Amino acid sequence: MFALLKSRNIPSLFGISLFVGMMAAGYYYNLTFVQLGLEDLGTRLLRLSATAVARDMALLALLTCVIALAFGRWMTRQGWGRRFRRKMQLSFGVIVLQSALTFMSAWLNSETAFLLWLAGVSFALGVGVPVMFSLTTDLVPVRWRGWAATLVTALAYFAAAAFSGEWRFETFRQISLLLLLAGLPAIGLLAFLRHPWLDALAAQHLRPEFAIGRFTRGGVARKQFFGFIIAMFGIYFVDSLGFLRLLKTPLYMQSAWQSPDFDIRLFIAATHVVGAMAAGALYTSLRLRPLFLWVVGIFALTHLQYSFHIRVEAESGVLSMPMLYALAVSLYTVLNFAIWADLSTPDTIPFNAALGVALSGWMATFLSTGLAIAWSGHLSLERHIQVVDSLAMLFFLALLVFAFLPSRKTEAA
Amino acid sequence: MKTARLLLILASLSLLLTACGANGLYQVTLITDGEHQLTGAYPGDLLMLGGKATLLPDFTLQGSLHLVSGQLDLHGQVFGDVTLLGGKLTLGPSACLGGNLNLGGGTFHPSPGSVIEGHTHTGSGIPLPDLPEQNATPPGGTLLNALLFGLAAAFLTRYFPRSIARVGEAASRHALVSGSVGLLVAVVGISLLVTMAYTILLIPISLLGLFALGLAAVFGWIGLGATAGNLIGRVLNRPLSPAKSAFIGTLAFVLVLELITSLPLVGDLLGIIVAAIGLGAVSLTRFGFQTFIPATE
Known part of the structure; x- marks a missing residue:
């Protein structure tokens, strides 16, 4: 980053800042309003049963996944991966739709209206995934993708963890609306105005330092690409399945993410930042296999600690567990923001990003939510966490086996 | 012969860990x-x-x-x-x-x-429980610690010059990566060892792991000290033998580190960062047995 500052390449620096700002705001919206706020809206304000809300959220995940794949495919066919202005205009459209939906959410009063509204949210998210992720090849040079992902993760998680003590729909709606309305005119100007800086950004994807992803140098084998999707899917699945149950356990929420004590929330937020910084440094210097092993290994250890904690029937939470959780989450989020662009070229990024994010993130959320609904009636907290831990351990051992298998000599291995 | 030498070195290094123990007895x-x-x-x-x-x-x-x-x-x-x-x-x-x-x-x-x-x-x-305070380092204790570290560095450089050089190079040339890996190894390693200790049955493995972590930290400091020794030699423009250079560098490094960690507010944080860099460099080079080359180079 210092090299860029020294070079005084202001349009490039502006491009990186634009990407970080858009992605951090988008991810914050997803983390707070979508993942936490909608559940509160369904259960508390619309008085739907927990199972009905979980089912509706699973549908949202599935629909988002389908729309992202379809739109990513369509973008690739149209060659929009190379059209910076079109992507900015689409981003503006997504933000307009999200602002309108967020504004309208206060008037929802039935499950039918909620479902229709969720379909709209799915559409905005599904279009947003390939559009925003494909901006990476226009705005962030390959060398800085790990650090840009670090900034996105650190900003989004710090804000979400430190300043969201009260997980209420009304609070999330207010903050999200403020964020969307602040970004709307800025993105609108950038999408429709002409300026030499924007022209420079629109041509950046032609330069090899933007166009040739870190892992595409030796050519990306389809097998290898899907291997990463499976690895990311496993990570999302373990995280989501475990956290969905912890979310319903007041002991673990009140002593960590929802603690009334600001210092505890600040500690978790700082852990996210440190984790993201470590991930940024490691992403640029290590191969991907050790990084995946770290993430899955930490998840396995975290769930093992929760499992022990549940077994001794302790009456107060221990901060080391959410600390490890935050560390693992930051590590894999950085990976998620950098890896799909580094496995792509400007021509392939819309569909690759959609495949990566939709098949790993949204599909894992859909399946884990469905499983959590099925288990909620008859599986105890201890058993649930034990199963998640076993899955994490199994996944860790599988990755370990793969780590010792001979691989193609590419940077990704 | 090689095994005996390795055991001797491990035993010598482990002696250094006694400098890290609390002086008081806690039951x-x-x-x-x-x-x-x-x-x-x-x-x-x-x-x-x-x-x-x-x-x-x-x-x-x-x-x-x-x-x-x-x-x-x-x-x-x-x-x-x-x-x-x-x-x-x-x-x-x-x-x-x-x-x-x-x-x-x-x-x-x-x-x-x-x-x-x-x-x-x-x-x-509520006030935190009183833990037995570690007695203040006796006069000359810091210097003695530094001397012990310096001797260990000279000894290791004599028998394992390439390993020490690899650790030092990873720590100095790739400090950010080493620090990040060191931080992960320390946080995850300690959490894992504490979790293992809870099972009672795995307490011996947990203690062994703690010993290995301590050994790695010491090895990392020695690697950093040896690098500092090379730097001192270059600044003074006086060519020193590798063992002498490692001794002087590690002695100076430990003394400076002691000084830094005694600074108010930032001292502890700086100490943690330096320890993480050393630990990370040892992890990245597998105790100096392989050179760390970043994936992008």
Whole structure:
């Protein structure tokens, strides 16, 4: 980053800042309003049963996944991966739709209206995934993708963890609306105005330092690409399945993410930042296999600690567990923001990003939510966490086996 | 011959770890599960993490009592503080607390006749339990530590010059990556070892792991010291033999580190960062057995 500052390449620096700002705001919206706020809206304000809300959220995940794949495919066919202005205009459209939906959410009063509204949210998210992720090849040079992902993760998680003590729909709606309305005119100007800086950004994807992803140098084998999707899917699945149950356990929420004590929330937020910084440094210097092993290994250890904690029937939470959780989450989020662009070229990024994010993130959320609904009636907290831990351990051992298998000599291995 | 030399080096390095130990002696009785009846005099503290315990009237505890979880009926005497963070604490009519009573959580049932000689603190403002303070380093102790580290560095550089050089190079040329890996190894490693210790059965492995972590940190510092020695040689423009250079560099490094960590506010943080860089460099180079080359180079 210092090299860029020294070079005084202001349009490039502006491009990186634009990407970080858009992605951090988008991810914050997803983390707070979508993942936490909608559940509160369904259960508390619309008085739907927990199972009905979980089912509706699973549908949202599935629909988002389908729309992202379809739109990513369509973008690739149209060659929009190379059209910076079109992507900015689409981003503006997504933000307009999200602002309108967020504004309208206060008037929802039935499950039918909620479902229709969720379909709209799915559409905005599904279009947003390939559009925003494909901006990476226009705005962030390959060398800085790990650090840009670090900034996105650190900003989004710090804000979400430190300043969201009260997980209420009304609070999330207010903050999200403020964020969307602040970004709307800025993105609108950038999408429709002409300026030499924007022209420079629109041509950046032609330069090899933007166009040739870190892992595409030796050519990306389809097998290898899907291997990463499976690895990311496993990570999302373990995280989501475990956290969905912890979310319903007041002991673990009140002593960590929802603690009334600001210092505890600040500690978790700082852990996210440190984790993201470590991930940024490691992403640029290590191969991907050790990084995946770290993430899955930490998840396995975290769930093992929760499992022990549940077994001794302790009456107060221990901060080391959410600390490890935050560390693992930051590590894999950085990976998620950098890896799909580094496995792509400007021509392939819309569909690759959609495949990566939709098949790993949204599909894992859909399946884990469905499983959590099925288990909620008859599986105890201890058993649930034990199963998640076993899955994490199994996944860790599988990755370990793969780590010792001979691989193609590419940077990704 | 090679194995004997390796064992000798490991034994010599492990001696350095004695410099890291607390000088005071700390004793604690730990209750994690089951039902217990305690009687007689107990030295040190008592920590209860689960189960059920009854401390009979002739029970005396020299230190403090911490109840995190479980059920405790106290009928005897505790000379130190009693801290209740969770679980259920009942004071019998013959119970006597010599220190303060800190109520941070859980349920508390005092009986008429029970005596609390100190103050009662409630809520989140309870004072932290007093841990035995490490005695101040005796005069010349820092210099002795630095000398020991310097000698170890000279010794290792004599027999494993390439390993030390690899660790030093990883720590100095890739400080950010080394620091990140070191931080992960330390945080995850300590968490893993503590979790293993909870199983009781794995305590020996946990102790071995802790020993390996300490050894890695020492090795990392020596690598950094050897690099500092090279730098000193270049600045002074005096070519030194590798062993001499490592000795001088490590001696200077440990003394400077001691000075840095004594700085108010930032001292501890800087110490942690330097330790993480050393530990990370050792992890990245597998104790100096391979050169660390970043994936992008």
